[in-house]
Each structure stands twice: as C-alpha cells, then as structure tokens.
Amino acid sequence: xxxxxxxxxxxxxxxxxxxxxxxxxxxxxxxxxxxxxxxxxxxxxxxxxxxxxxxxxxxxxxxxxxxxxxxxxxxxxxxxxxxxxxxxxxxxxxxxxxxxxxxxxxxxxxxxxxxxxxxxxxxxxxxxxxxxxxxxxxxxxxxxxxxxxxxxxxxxxxxxxxxxxxxxxxxxxxxxxxxxxxxxxxxxxxxxxxxxxxxxxxxxxxxxxxxxxxxxxx
Amino acid sequence: xxxxxxxxxxxxxxxxxxxxxxxxxxxxxxxxxxxxxxxxxxxxxxxxxxxxxxxxxxxxxxxxxxxxxxxxxxxxxxxxxxxxxxxxxxxxxxxxxxxxxxxxxxxxxxxxxxxxxxxxxxxxxxxxxxxxxxxxxxxxxxxxxxxxxxxxxxxxxxxxxxxxxxxxxxxxxxxxxxxxxxxxxxxxxxxxxxxxxxxxxxxxxxxxxxxxxxxxxxxx
Numbered sequence: 001x002x003x004x005x006x007x008x009x010x011x012x013x014x015x016x017x018x019x020x021x022x023x024x025x026x027x028x029x030x031x032x033x034x035x036x037x038x039x040x041x042x043x044x045x046x047x048x049x050x051x052x053x054x055x056x057x058x059x060x061x062x063x064x065x066x067x068x069x070x071x072x073x074x075x076x077x078x079x080x081x082x083x084x085x086x087x088x089x090x091x092x093x094x095x096x097x098x099x100x101x102x103x104x105x106x107x108x109x110x111x112x113x114x115x116x117x118x119x120x121x122x123x124x125x126x127x128x129x130x131x132x133x134x135x136x137x138x139x140x141x142x143x144x145x146x147x148x149x150x151x152x153x154x155x156x157x158x159x160x161x162x163x164x165x166x167x168x169x170x171x172x173x174x175x176x177x178x179x180x181x182x183x184x185x186x187x188x189x190x191x192x193x194x195x196x197x198x199x200x201x202x203x204x205x206x207x208x209x210x211x212x213x214x215x216x217x218x
Numbered sequence: 219x220x221x222x223x224x225x226x227x228x229x230x231x232x233x234x235x236x237x238x239x240x241x242x243x244x245x246x247x248x249x250x251x252x253x254x255x256x257x258x259x260x261x262x263x264x265x266x267x268x269x270x271x272x273x274x275x276x277x278x279x280x281x282x283x284x285x286x287x288x289x290x291x292x293x294x295x296x297x298x299x300x301x302x303x304x305x306x307x308x309x310x311x312x313x314x315x316x317x318x319x320x321x322x323x324x325x326x327x328x329x330x331x332x333x334x335x336x337x338x339x340x341x342x343x344x345x346x347x348x349x350x351x352x353x354x355x356x357x358x359x360x361x362x363x364x365x366x367x368x369x370x371x372x373x374x375x376x377x378x379x380x381x382x383x384x385x386x387x388x389x390x391x392x393x394x395x396x397x398x399x400x401x402x403x404x405x406x407x408x409x410x411x412x413x414x415x416x417x418x419x420x421x422x423x424x425x426x427x428x429x430x431x432x433x434x435x436x437x438x
Contacts, residue, residue, distance in 0.1 A: 053285070053287065097285075101284055101285060102235065102238045102239050102242050102286075103238050103242075104245070104284070105238075105241045105242050105244070107238060107241070109233065109238075165226070178226065179226050179227075179228070180226070180227040180228070181227075181229055182228065182230050182231045183229050184231070184232050185232055185233055187231060208288060208316050211235055213227045213230075214230065214235040214236065215235065
C-alpha cells in the first residue's frame, strides 16, 4: 500500500482525523435499518487517513466484499452471482485505467470497450449465462469509453467455448481458465459470468496479464 | 482476489506495448527534470549521484501523480542474480513492472556530459555505454537507457560531440551496430537519441535510448 500502514494520530492530517471521528459518531447515532451509507463514509474516512490510492481502496473493497464473502458463504456468495452490465462497465473502466497510462506519451492511441449484452433465449433452462465477453480496441483518440452493445443470444456459442476452458490440473483437481484473445488492435476477454471474475481488482489483474503477454517475445 | 495465472491467451496485439511502456518511462523522466533543476538542491557542479538521487525522487513523485502503480523505480540495486557469472553492477535507476520476471528490468545509467569538454563524453561511453555492452547490467535485454546531464552548452552540441565520439572512438568496445541517431519513437522531447550495440556475451542487440537533460533548461 502507498500510505503509512500505521498512521500516528498525533501527526496525521487533523482534517482526516476529524472526518473519521465524525463518520464514526454518525454511525453510532444512526438508529435506522440500513446503515450502508454510514459504513461507507467510515470506510472512506479511514482510507483518507491512511492515504490509500484508488487502487488500494479497490483491492480492499473487493477483498472484503467478494473474496472473504466467498470463503465464508461458498456457493451462496455474492461473488458467484451473475454480473450486472454496470459491474461489467466498471471492470472495463478499471482494466483500461491499468493500460491507458502507458499510451499517454508519444501516442494518440487509447482504449475503448464494448460490453456485449444479450437477452437469454426463451425457454432456456440454464440459470445464468455461461461466459461474458468484453471487447477492447486500441483506437486513435479513444479515451477509455465503455459502451453496452446489444447482440443476439451468444449462449450457445459461448457454451462451446467454455467447454474447452475446463482443464484438469491433477487427478481430481480442475480449473476453469479465462481466455484472452488478441487480434490486430483488439482483444477480447472471456470469463465466467461471476461477479468475482469481473470485479475491479480482477480488472487490474487482467490489465497486468495483457501487458505481460506482450512484454516478452512472441 | 482473482487467481493469478488463471488465464490463457491466444494471438498477439499489433500495438507495441513494450515501446509504449518505455516511452512512458522516458516521458516520466523528462517531465521530472524541470523540478530537479528548479529545486536548486543540485546544480551542474553536483556529482552524478547527487543529481540522480534528486531525479529519482522526482520521477517517483511523477509516477505517483500519473497513477502508474505497476511501474516501479529502484535506486542503485544490484543488477545480477547470485548464480550469474557476469560482473556485479549497480544500476543508477532500475525500472521494473509488476508483471515482469526478476531478470526483466529496464536500466537507466546516468552520466554528466559537456559541450566543451570531451572527458565527460568519454566517461559517458567507457563507464556507461560499455557497461551495457559488457553486460554488467541488462544482460540479454533489448533495451536500455542513458541519461546525459548537460552541465554546459546545449543538448544538441553535446549530442554532436557524442555522435562524433561514437564514430571515431576506437579505444573502447562499443560493438556499435546502429549509429547514433535521433530517436524516431519519442516525440515529446527533442533530445532523445538512439544507438544499437551487440552485447559481448549474449550476442544480442541492445538498443540504447540516450536522453539529454540540460541544467539551463532552455529547450524544455
């Protein structure tokens, strides 16, 4: 983390300390049913006190909201729930944020994302889409825009791709791989339709993977 | 947290991400320089190490401002791993990326240069360029960078002096394979040059980016 891991209250920013104490008091005073906003305010005040970057904040929020939740509640976890288009949009924006700064110098190239969305065919019994797909394109004067593109039902095609993504690592130990397809100035990311696969921290990880795929020789 | 290495990739982008990364690092370096000069902590009479200490700090701050979280700068780390037989080198500024292996880095070597004296230019080659050629650092790498702190005269005069020395200096093993020329990749700073050299052990070609930074800052 970028900030001090153990801020000393005496030397910390008085405004940050004050904000933290106020957030805590507001939470204590609240008597309603849904204290989500108050907890969020307390979180943000703590982030500010520690001087955490936006990246650090995302890693913490996903760790608490998805990873720990999955470890505790397993198949009932929110981490395995289907993704909303809004969460996919956030994923796309965070992935582009990981790559885009490398193209700020000496280049007009930027990234643009298309999030493919489709309605399920009527009568389909499966509870959720098998995979989701996002296309990223390097284009002149693109600035990290992410748009939702409505397409025909892709489930049948994606199910066939998904079947090839299951791999046996050892006897009785299986993994479901994620797929990155590169083509000219575009790349596609295909992953299971689970929130943990398309979180903001997954986007940061995938941005690293895309860069690593191209820093070494073909 | 997402699983590391759970991905499988097919194909390759036509966009050169490696070049983009290096351009970004040089852009950070160039953008940091005015703060080094205006800080007055170091001047043209300061030692190379003193100047590089301040430059390193400014580069780090610039990197943070740009939220380049995955790029890291280290000041004077050792270049080689324990099992490698090549001579030990201390890299002035080592650039690494989150997704790189331990042996992958981008080395920046810093030297003073002068438009009026050939002595610093000789040191620039003998104690700078040659270290990349002998693989004191950046063994087997395709790219590296040299920074020339211009202590008098202008960057272009220093560039001409270095260019002449590259073509005439016979005393050192520069193994030059591509002559000194203006760098065609880097557009936002006019005083970036390039020379290619064959490394002695790996026999690989390393392309050196030469960035000239002046204390007079006339052209910044």
